Amino acid sequence: MGTNQQIKNIIKMETTLKTDTNIKTVKLYRQNFYTQPVVLIDGITRTGKTMLSPILTSLENVELHRIETNFDRIPRLYKLKKITRDAAVACLRLEMETKLYESMISRSINFRWSDNTGVFNQIKPLRYLKRLFAPEGDVVVEKILKEKPIFQVQTHDVLGINGIYFDAFGNSLRIIEMLRHPVDSIYGNCQRGYGKRESNDPRIFSLNILHGKKLVPWYCYGWEDEYIACESPTDKVIKMCAVRLRRMWKGYESLSDKQKKQVLFIAFDKFATNPEPDVQKMENFIGRKRTKLLHKALTKGRVPRIIKSEEREKKEQDIRSKASSECITIMEDLVKEYEERVKSIYG
Template identity: 30%
Template sequence: MHDYIKKNKKNIKVARNKNLLNSAVFIDGQAGCGKTLLNAIVASLNKVEILNYATEVENLCILKNLNKIDDDAVQSMIKIQMDNVLYETMMSRRVNFRISDLSSAFNDTKVLTYINRLFEKGDELVPKKIQKLKPILHFAVHNLLPVSKPLFLSLKNKVKFIEVVRHPLYMIIQQTLNHMNLAKINGSARQFRIYLEINKKNIPFTSLSFYKDYFKLKPVERAILEMHNFSYLSEKFKKENSKIIKNLITIPFEDFVLEPKPYINKISKLLKTDPSSKTKEVMRLQKIPRKKVSDGIPLDIYKRCGWKPPIKNINEREELIKRRDFVIQQKANNYYVDLLDKLSEKYEKKYINNKSYKI
């Protein structure tokens, strides 16, 4: 360590005072909540940039939650990361051209823009380009909200946050499969979020609250506990931080896919932009609006995550019962089945029971 730092550590702060970022939208939620669908639609809006993933920001926020990093350091690192992503995206250095990926430029309505940027002048011309175009960075994040305080404190009004929620029974299969995959050889090696070592054993940060029982639980039971904890911690965070999360909206998946227009208007207002000429086409490809919540599109990634086409002639309630049967088939203990039922009841009471459609 430098001698000056040793002598003056308390007086030194990590700083990032000048920024390139104009605005950034983060679309957050649990696995299986429907973020992928919403990301495709948001990416079609005017000024919104191609989908990126914010693993670095997620891990920085987790480190702060664990008290492993100082406030000035985490906030400066988030600012640097945002500016770096924006700078590189404006030259297509950070654009994914892998055709089969959901985040591929070839799945984006602005694909020609990203191809053209490969051949345009960049570097020192980029800051002026950003000032002129006022692009909106676009990120998909996973279970970020409960630990997102550093994000809101560092970016302030520049951060726009969309929380996607969904009926627990529509998420349980994918989350159970995720925990099954984590148990495979190299399963955790493909996960790039922070793990914790407790008593010489590694567990995901998201499983911290039940670390003592983690290795005793079935994958479906871990999924139910994580779902319960994330829902509780998200609501707690919103209540305790209402002053700093003014640019946050919550979108229930069921409501959105059946009656999307009010939410498209809300998102446009939040981002201070408008739907483009391509937005309706993207919605059509995503089967929005739809007559039934489960009427999704048969993408391979959805199938790998447990999606199956809806059964004809069964109603929304029967679709949910089918998913609850999966939990029973996984031999979940009655305690966890009851916990899932309570989560479902709470969700329906808050987001569904007063709507025009029924389940």
């Protein structure tokens, strides 16, 4: 069935469905059984989260990095008022505790050889192979309570809609927010086909909004018509990056002083060229020291590396050749803000 026919069917269904007023209202609840940090490696797409996450794994008792889409979907559904606060909080807690438990026995662990999140591309593959044969049950819960392993997961745009995560995990929440030069981020998104793939590619596992008879990505909420009117995929990507970054900073600035201390900003360029200062920050941030595996993790991540300015200039020229004058100005503003923010963070 084609996309247009599916959309027609959805519209028809929405006009015929009626709300069941007899459904009893219930309150969902899941307590937090564990108190150790819950770490989100967050950022918009193409900011370098996959570089950082395996390096974080080299710190004491930090679990392997993983991408679990429900950690993105649940806060988005709540933001769009499709689920209640109690449901979102309970589901986030359940997701974290389920995935942590499964990690401790290598259940639902990625053993694909070529995947970035696969065990064999991590720095502790033997740990997860051994766990395949470990007992399950209460002994695993006791181990978690005793050893306090840290769960980490990659997320997208969470800082911009952070409230539900603070509700779910409170003082245990730690958000490491990746910042990347806008030219690199915009170019990377364009290379991945964003701006044209979102509504018709079965390999894009993200939510869309039905706006009239058109599908737009979830992050277009509130500016759907502007997104649809963009002249090119490059313009869509530039505006997408601008909106998501704006929401991210607005979300951060809405936090209390105490909550802001639960957010650590790491700039890709700074970390990739000189990781030591940021490694020290991460140690203090999550309360875990580095291990002898840090060097291995840095080497696998090609850190430190040289970032060539001429390569970024080529990317910028390519973007400028495909973008409207309006969006070129938006990109220039993003670059200026990025440079000011990074200078403020790093000094």
